[in-house]
Amino acid sequence: MNQNPESSLEKWRSSAQAWITDQGETGDWSRRTILDPALETILPNLQNKSVLDLGCGEGRYARILKSKGAIATGIDPTPEFIDHARSQDPDSTYILAPAESIPLPDHQFDLILSYLSIIDIPDLEAASQEISRLLLPGGEFVVVTISNLASTTNGWVKDENGNKLYRHVDRYMEHFGMDLEWRNIRITNYHRPLSYILNLFLKKSFVLTEFIEPLPPQSDPQYPYEYRCPNFQIYTLRKL
Template sequence: MSNGWEQSAQAWIDSIGERGDWAREHVLDPVMLERIGTGRFSNALDVGCGEGRFCRMLKSTGVNVVGIEPTPQLLETASRRDPAGDYRSGRAERLEFESASFDLVVSYLTLLDIADFRTAVSEMTRVLKPGGSLLIANLTGFASAGAAQGWVRDTDGRPLHFPVDNYLEEAAFWFQWAGIRIENWHRPLAAYMETFLKCGLQLTFFSEPDSVSGDQAHRERFRRVPWFVVMEWQRPAIV
């Protein structure tokens, strides 16, 4: 069964610019790029790279990056926008790379798209070099538990609160905006944390980032709900 990405690919391409959407530009990009820094990593794998925007950002920091993406139209767009880039068809659940191939593996808002995320995390860990980092940006469970319903509003349309329901259940939901309709997955934070720990990873960074710029209306809305989580997990170095 389709998760909606092939049907929504063109709408996504039309809606996402080089600066990304508001949340990427003002909330997630700053903290993700800060974690990457300068000179920390030599090569990276971007899992679910989409149209390749973050791959191009990684390249601008001096990191050699491979992007994998299962949606043909998104992959074609990535290659067209960056002809010298390395973009390949692939899925997170079965990475076609040797073990210990990358200093850095990035999952930028992709785990919520993956039904078998446990296998995906295991594969991401496998291709990490000892001492390498898995950098994750994801929706928080507080946001995804009510994302299908959205804000509860008063009779004048003003947002009252964002609902949380069935938090401990892992379940798929359909999310749509701007002509895009895709299947996402809600999971409690514990499901992710347990999976990373079972893979032998060590948590080195955790944040529920606030916006650092942008218009006041968006900033106030993103402060009311802990929308995203950014985590860096390290594969222990061999002693």
């Protein structure tokens, strides 16, 4: 057994350049086709709002938040991403920090966005305390994430001709890390049951105000598969 498994942060660091290339300026297929359009329907007016992009990566969506009039701050623990985000947007604030320990004073954000990052955060309990601490009363935590069904296993069971038969779901109530690898990117995603994630916030005086399972346009060839088992969830938790 490997006594020194590579940490998820080490994996992000060694995957950072491949990730930046893979995302490009417009994001990958899921972001372009499903997530960005759905998020547009959820986000409030951000003009002059103070917004934190939690796990901002190379900063693509922080730049979009800024283009919507927000005063955007990004945090991410991967130095290569923070360097890239700063180089693309020198006027905004990008901080090298994990979501579990954010070096900022209390109660300063109108909105915190986690765009496909809660699944990358090893200690979500600690991160939820930071999110609660940093939001203003009435502030919103908007979560774009991988469905808790989809995060249990890696993909579809296929027949001998490669046709998708069904999506494999298992170990749903467990908490575990799953190693994933594609196009020189290696990461660990942390599966948790949906009830665990929601209760972290509901027990801290948040209320759930939006919940959608976004799909691609019906004209997209992937639509039937996303309709059978959506890969994503987007929801808003408002702090009372």
